[in-house]
Amino acid sequence: MKRQFSTFAIAIMMAATAPAVALGRDIKGVVLGENNTPLDFVNVVLYCDSTYVAGGITDATGSFIVSTDATCDLSAKISFVGYQNYMVDVPSDGNMGVITLLPSAVQLGEVVVKSSRPATIMKGNALVTNVDGSSLALAGTANDVLVRIPMVVDNGGTLEVFGKGAPAIYVNGRKVNDLQELSQLNSRDIKNVEVITNPGAAYAADVKSVIRIRTKPPKGDGWSGTLRTDNGFQHYFRTGNSLDLKYRTRGLEIFANYGWWYGDNRFDRLNDMTTTAATGRYNQSVRTIGNESYNDMTGKLGFSWLINDRHSVGAYYQNSRNCHTTDGSIPSEVWHNESLLDSYTSDVHNKSTALPRHYANFYYNGSVGKLGIDFNADYLWYKSRELTFNAETAVHGDDRDVTTQTVNRNRMFAEKLVFSYPLWHGGIEVGEEYTDSRNTNLFITNLSGIGDADNRVDESNMAAFVEIGQQIGRFSIGVGLRYEHVKFDYYESGQHRDEQSKTYDNLFPSLNVATQVGSVRMGLNYSGKTIRPGYGQLDGTVSYINRLTYETGNPYLKPTKMQTVEYMAQWRRFFAQLSYSYFKDGVYHETEPYGSDGNATLIKTANLPHRHYFQAFIGGNFQLGVWQPKVNAGMMKQWLTLPVNGEPTRMNTPIFMLQWQNAIHLPLDIWLNVDAQFMTRGWDNNTWMSNTPWYVNAKLYKGFFKDAFSVTLEAKDLFDSAKRDFNLYSDAVQIMQKNYSPGRSVMLTLQYRFNATRDRYRGTGAGNTEKSRF
Template sequence: MTYVFSVCTALAQGITGKVVDASNVPIEFVNVILLSGEDSTYIAGTVTKADGSFLFENHDATTKLVRLTSIGYVEQIKPVPPTGDLGTITMSLDNIMLGEVIVKSNRPVTAIKGNALVTSVENSVLAHAGTANDVLSQVPMVSGRDGNFEVFGKGTPLIYVNGRKILDMTELSHINSSDIKNVEVITNPGAKYDASVKSVIRIQMKRPQGDGWSGTLRSQNGFQHYFVTREQANLKYRTGGLEVFTNFGYMNGKFQNHVSNDMVTYGSRLIDQQIDSKGNMRNNEFYGKAGFSYLFNENNSIGAYYSNGFSKQTDNGGYDSEIKIDDILEDKISSTAKSKRDNYPRHYTNLYYNGLVGKLGIDLNVDFMWNKNRNNILNEEQGTTSGYTQVNSSSVNHGRMFAQKLTLSYPVWKGQLEIGEEFTSSRFKNIYNTDAELVSDAASQVEENNIAGFTQLTQRFGMVEIAAGLRYEHVNFSYIENGVTNPEQDKTYNNLFPSLSVSTMIKNVQLALSYTNKTQRPSYADLDGTVDYINRFTLEGGNPYLKPEKIHSFELMGAWRQIFAQVSFTYNKNPLLNTTVPYDESGEVKLITKDNLSGIKKLEAFIGCQFQFGFWQPKLNVGVLKQWFMIDFADGRKKLNDPIALVQWQNAIHLPLDIWMNVDVQWMSKGNEDNMAIKPTSYVNVKLYKAFFNNRFSITFEANDILNKSGRNFTFYNKDVTLFQINKADNRSFQLTFQYNFNTTRDRYRGSGAGQTEKNRF
């Protein structure tokens, strides 16, 4: 009778279990295959969740086996007990002996979770990368370094750490790679995110440990043509549920700029300006942050922090220009320019509550930001024909923002329902003064209120998970120029943005299909009607009449063993692109601005694989980006349809004495992006990393862009102006980093922030 009851229980509940490592930490994304016990025939497959659990619904336990595999762990095969509950299964690391060296780190596992591409860092070679900056530069589909990252085909992402939005990208250098659990890359974000967000990176940290003081002291010094130093200190004190933290940072450096431009202007006469500009910028920057969090229990916490920073930038440069009109030399001009920019203290605060009341999840964030900067510029020109010209200009910018976001979640049937709202109120003000004859003083102010509501329902049906979302945004936009409001420039938007994703697993292949409807609103700089003086033939300014860009995106992702692939198709309606328009009656003076051009269709494909051969762990990624786009050019139309190819070859090599060496190579082909023709670029980076005293102290040496081939050269096309630009600056950099960690713990702060896209627009 007991046996019959057990079998009935197994039939009702299915087959379950939980997978952990030797430290009893749950392992996510373990492949679990259900087999027939008689002939090992495949029946079904799944992967473990974040808590290590797995479930096969509607399968009885009679003569069944489960096979568990994960890169870096020893494969296990377990018989299913009559109850169907396999309990806790411990997987051991698959260590490799190399002479006297034992390699305990394995290559990172890349898997699909919903519509996210997830790379595990814990117990992989990436745990030795150094900081979060170093980890992200090794994550598939992500390129860049030092806080400047792009997701292939999706532009600059929003970055979250444990649900909290990163506003200052230098914060990534404060995070030790050994404290990171995994990194999720979302290339088609759903309704939970602002409608203008094209990609998201979520960094999940390992569990916190220990009380008392902990911290990181980091010093980075090197050369990128000039000497640059970055110093930082991060301190925490934890006792019971209370954690108090403070961060300090300082950066001082000089940076080179050397660009050659050939600007051809089509008007009543053909004007060719060949401009070779050189300069340097000295930057001094300070940053400070202090806050606390209190953990009432495992499911409820509150916290707040305040951050401040200021910087002073001094630019010295100039250019030599040769101007030809209808192929006849008109003038030779030598120019010098000096500017001083003061970024006054930027005040930013965040207050959050993250909790669980019964089954109801609550995530509340309140944010406030205020900033101000002043920029004074002196331009002096001496021409053989035009004589001497001096132009003084100054601008003062003020910005402030208040944002609040609330998300509620509740389990519904076989999934979860999320409902939320977000409110953002912002204001940007600019005062511009100049003595240039072509332009005049101006004062502009932009005010915007954005009220959004969103919902997302996720349900699982056997091996299929479906998530459907809907976001509503109501936006009021007001533009005031020189104290006068123009009703034609005031705008009100009411939009619905649907999203849908479906994910499943067929044998060992993970698949995810998604659709999103997005928008891209112009930044405040793009909307600013103020006109800045560049030279007597060229001005620059915003366009208050810009409309938001509409984006429809379809995406398919797949992963099999150590190979993953992604394909997406995007249609951009009214894309916001750089252009030029005549400024004076003659049409010879051109204004560089932005406008809504015709639609762009884009197809993007990306495939990656990773292997391990003893102490060598290579990764190969290949991507292609193809667009279909035409513009008005000269007296006709011009196609800009050439594809761009990307190849990344990343190598992690474990040397004797526990030294890690990374050799990374990237090559990008020529092709078209928006209304530009991009020239080929490449780089070769080498890094050596050595940790001492149980990872408390580490030394890192980096040599980036050794061949100095990463400079981005392009040709910019539009109807009236063609601009050829060559970057001649020395992009090679060499730096040495010393880092000391004591009593290392993870940040408990769980605030995710509100008004994220609005902050980026500032």
């Protein structure tokens, strides 16, 4: 035994002191294009004689690292669409230095034909769309860019990833928590946009999709800035103005942003409700007509300090003010078994304010040797107040005045720490995230039968995750696992409610495999996730809408569990995606009779037992002279059966979508964009989308003085046809809503930029999911 132990010890010592080449080596370098611009997504393939050994791609800085155990003399082939292939022998130390690729061109008489890179390519589990150098760079703002990115749709002014809902959006790794920030990011500063429809373990368990915006490298020192003003009409006048200033000297950058948005929104919609109660059938016709005035401001001040190539720190403070006032009337009729019971009109005045809204972020980004470190800390606090006054005049019943007041306070602290390190043929990321938040809600009303409410939610979320990525032959494999411990405490009038308070301990796995077969890139992804209800969905306070309509949340809601499998592929200028999801305990809205006689309607949140969901998306982009068209098509289908009036109803009709986007380069360097979108009827949860909304948008862009000053004229929803109507079906109550609000708008934008540079701020944010729940 002693001899065996000695032999084993000697073997361990020999393994520990063996030359590095026996354990593998890293082949690394940097790839540049024209004007010494870093090229990302360049293919790097290693060969031993003519035999394939390993491969990889470059990152945003043009850098690549390919690990191999091969001990033979290696050669490398560097290839990229639009550039000449480059073959070179690999030095013995593996450091290939800087490699400069030359553009590919074929001379045919007086005609030069150049290959061009596809506008959208697949990278792992993401679709990456190039903005720099394309017509998208002239779109205006990041908002204007995103609505023209494949898989992103404009749903009534809200950005969504097709079939995945609202995404988490990042700019240079930093989470965007105020979407107004996107209207202050210029499209000319954007390099590319990544859309991830099945995020891995590095993201919170309830993030269903991610959009990552990456801007171009910075240029120069000194002052830079952008001044932008948008003015136009959507029934009423509206304006948006922003100022972005930066001062940069060496590695230090100080920045200040200010934005102001002012205007009015016109709304006009009709709700027809049918309630089956013990005393018969009630029909309510409720028309809501009015306008909302808004006056919003936000300001930000911060700095970032690039200490050297390996260390960077920064911080910023942001404060916002939101003030919205709504005035309108609600004429209504109530019928019982086809007999008119009453007619009444409510004059409504509502004022909501959020002031102040404090938000601060600190970050450190750096590396020690091969170890990468990314740390973020965030603090958020704001208070909002809403006051509503309803003056109701009835033909037969009693007149009454109803006053409600809601005061909401939110505060959150979060931090996130991520370590990254090269590992074998790839790398590993290990991280932790902690979020502590509190939401309080005070509701006061003079209406008897509802009562006041005072509730509070305290929640802490501790998460740890690991992700490993490896390049094995032609396959890129990523495996991730996330653990979350969530403690949720619910209080009413200061008293802890044990039944509504919960503790969760969950593991969430993820897996993605990507490869390339010929000219086809493809990937298969899996993830397990959860979606915890927002605080508004959990709030058990009954809110008054009118004397026959009330709304409430549900403190007993369970989190939704979701399993998703997704396949993606790209071939030349075409891409496709197929996705299947299984939802358990999904959250939806249901209705039920309310009140002593059951003739009122209560709208509330509830859990679905389960739901199967499938989606498909396909798209392509083309170049025909001065015309650059894009065509996208998508389909969403669910399998769901729920009772309606006591009878099981299948809610399986799919929804189809078609997009046609066009960019045309006119004489005098004028760009014309004409975009159209069409959607069909179909089911989403227990809601029937009852019409076929479509729109046509048009935009003219002209730049002056090398695009330092630009003018954009844009018309949206030219035919006023984008309104979405729906029917909500539940067992005892059905609601039909028709939308008559004006959708057509016209906007003139003037923009001036000087010494334009990229934001160096590298903070990614922490507690990003909790911010969205607020």
